Amino acid sequence: MDGWEYFVGIVMPYIAIGVFIIAVIVRGLKWATAPRNLDWELFPVPETRGKQIAEMLREIIVLYQVLNYNRKLWFQSLLLHYGLYALGLWLLLTVIGVNAYYLGILGALGVLVGSVLLLLTRLSSSEMRLISNAVQYFNLLLLLATSAVALYSDFFSYKIRDYLLSIIYLSPNPWMFGTEFFYALLLVEVFVIYLPLSSMVHFFAKYFTWDKIRWGVH
């Protein structure tokens, strides 16, 4: 095994997980401990906690704001997000011992197709090109590359469970995989590190922008 494979398979998983956890905690704490801002709600505000949760679920499940106010972007966004949801579920199921191979494949396909379509949408819209920086393209290319290489390397085969468990038990053992797997793993690790540091952190930042600001829940 090459040195880089050793690093990617043995060391970097812990770096990625560590950075992810620390970044989420640091950013989360920064926002959670923010001084209470002046009320800056946007109405209508859901009147009860139940209705607020329902509205947030609607956002998560159907991306309601995009569906309602930016339909041209909705299908691509939905594919990408559903792909990510599926991959999250695949990870969970795999770790607990359920072979969810096809769910992983579907999830990666969703991310791949979604990111390609979003990239094409961004490139073909003069308005979106105007407001985009390199980082917006990088985000999509990272998602595209990660999902494509993961599919190519058969990343979602059930044998990954042993590797995932070996990481959890602090004795990582990636030796059963070929070189392609390590390319995919490297990209996944980069994504895990990058996710909470980028604007993609909205997966949990939205709690603050909606709950604390838009709805004024303190």
Add this chain to the structure above:
Amino acid sequence: MEDKMRRVFDEYRALSDEILKPDEPKKERFIQAFKKMLSREENWTFWLPLLTSLDLCVKCNTCAEACPFYVASGRKEIYHPVYRSDLLRRIYKKHFTLTGKIFGGLVGAKDVSEEDINALAESAYRCSVCRRCAYVCPIGVDNGLITRETRKILYELGIAPDEIYHKGTLYQKEYGNATKTPSEAFLNTLEFIKEDLEDEKGIEVEIPVDKVGADYLVINNAGDYYAFLDTIIGQVEVLNAAGLDWTYNTPIENGTNDVVNYGLFFSDKELTDIGRLHLEVVKKLKPKTVVVGECGHAYEALKFLYKDIYPEWRNVRVISVLELFDELIRTGKIKVDPEKNPMPVTYHDPCKLGRLGGLYDEPRRILNAVCKDFREMEPNRDMSVCCGGGGGFAIMHKDDFMTFRMETYGKIKANQIRETGAEIVALACSNCKGQFREIINWHKLDVEWKGIAELIANALVYE
């Protein structure tokens, strides 16, 4: 004829040369003031919304369609809401983020020139902070807030439109109202209202002033007593017809009889200073409820913002006059006959009362009760389009600024009014009234506007 001011951003100017001083270096002071805004202690009022709005935009373009100014301008690049926010965001990234310092333009970080600061200053007054973009944003990024925070930074440099600063909040602090109206002149106006109602309608009314412990202290935009007196006359008639225990107020010592708080548009310090004047009035008159007249931004300030600035304000019950009127009609304290307003009437949702204040049903219940033919303007309620009078614009008119107001926001509203076929536009906000007065003239609309109180008063049935 007034000389054209130097163009620094587009073909308009909101800030005079004396205030903007376009040839004077200000970049370093701007960055220092920006640093202050990024301090959670110094800018606790809006630190979280500012940080999240600067950090989280994914450039999805959802806000573009929601911005009336951008759409009405023919989608000029410089008016895109994200372009405007990025004028500030790029400085933030360049000077205050690690990624910006390392990756520079790749992550949208860019240093600015003195000319960029001038452009940014003018750009901050091309957005009325209607927050329609924030309402549709899937992430919760608030371009309107970024505009307001930019204005706050500029205020630290002494840059703010003289109409809302020097002739607005500073007048209000010095004279007790932004119209510089002495108490005697104010009382004379009230006398005139009494006589007018007696002469025109044969109604004798009382107009209590500075009454301590009244059920309702009603505070109007002082400009209404000059520009929109019919609204005030209607209000007096309705309050008397209901037999309420109410009062107006003079500025009193260290107070104000003007409900406006233009600090809301550009400065937390000014917002706080004016809030103190309102608090002083409440402390002295001890009303059970403070009623905000037909004024959108004042409702936002008194209802939502003061309570976290002044702990004493948490005990102050604040309602809009719309809520009071709605209650009077629903409880039968006043009787109204919609046949008395037979013409088709439409309603414009003021941003500050609707999207920012949640008063959607009250005006509709009122108008359905007092008008025979109430018609909705489209879009309405939470998606209502700003008229272009918000954010202080209604009283700003130097250079070609009126053209900006009329040919962008104003053009959209004119078309919306035409589509309703209404003959009357009902308005519940002084800034909207100021803007619609101009829209109707500019776009030659065959409609008239009326305050909500006027329409109710016209529909009153005396038993």
